[in-house]
Amino acid sequence: MKIRLFSFGFKYGRPEADTVLDVRFLPNPYWVPELKEHSGLEAPVAAYVLKSQAGREFLARLEPFLAFLLESHRQAGREDFSCAVGCTGGRHRSVAVTEHLRRFIAEAAHGDALEAFHRDIGRRDDETTTNLP
Numbered sequence: 001m002k003i004r005l006f007s008f009g010f011k012y013g014r015p016e017a018d019t020v021l022d023v024r025f026l027p028n029p030y031w032v033p034e035l036k037e038h039s040g041l042e043a044p045v046a047a048y049v050l051k052s053q054a055g056r057e058f059l060a061r062l063e064p065f066l067a068f069l070l071e072s073h074r075q076a077g078r079e080d081f082s083c084a085v086g087c088t089g090g091r092h093r094s095v096a097v098t099e100h101l102r103r104f105i106a107e108a109a110h111g112d113a114l115e116a117f118h119r120d121i122g123r124r125d126d127e128t129t130t131n132l133p
Contacts, residue, residue: 001074002113003105004082007040007098009090009120017084019069021062021097027052029092039121040095049096059097063104074110090120 008015010024029035029045038045049055066083073081085101087093095118102116 001078002080005098005101005116006084007090007094007118008084008086009088009123010086011088012090012120012123015084017082019083021085023085023087023093023097026054026093040092040099045092046096049093050100059100066101067108095121
């Protein structure tokens with residue numbers, strides 16, 4: 001099965017995916033001056049999001065659910081599965097969660113092809129719409 005994970009910013013449009021996760025409830029590094037200009041690819045930003053109480057609880061619930069979804073899709077003979085993870089701008093929270101899920105899925109690989117990317121990570125704050133998929 002080909003698994004496609006990607007982050008996105010809701011303010012740039014909702015993408016087409018089998019599963020869309022909204023992580024705007026997680027703590028937002030955008031409002032922390034020393035984290036704002038960084039991304040969820042960087043350890044301090046990822047830790048701020050994922051090691052928070054909400055982040056830890058979310059991942060504890062999400063990981064078994066995602067494992068169930070992937071196994072169910074495999075058993076149904078699905079060839080593709082896509083999961084989009086969104087936050088407001090697609091730079092901090094959604095990126096950190098997507099990278100965590102990429103590592104989680106890679107560790108439990110069943111010979112699946114895994115692709116992960118970050119649709120909106122490089123966009124500016126003043127951009128509000130997109131024609132991206």
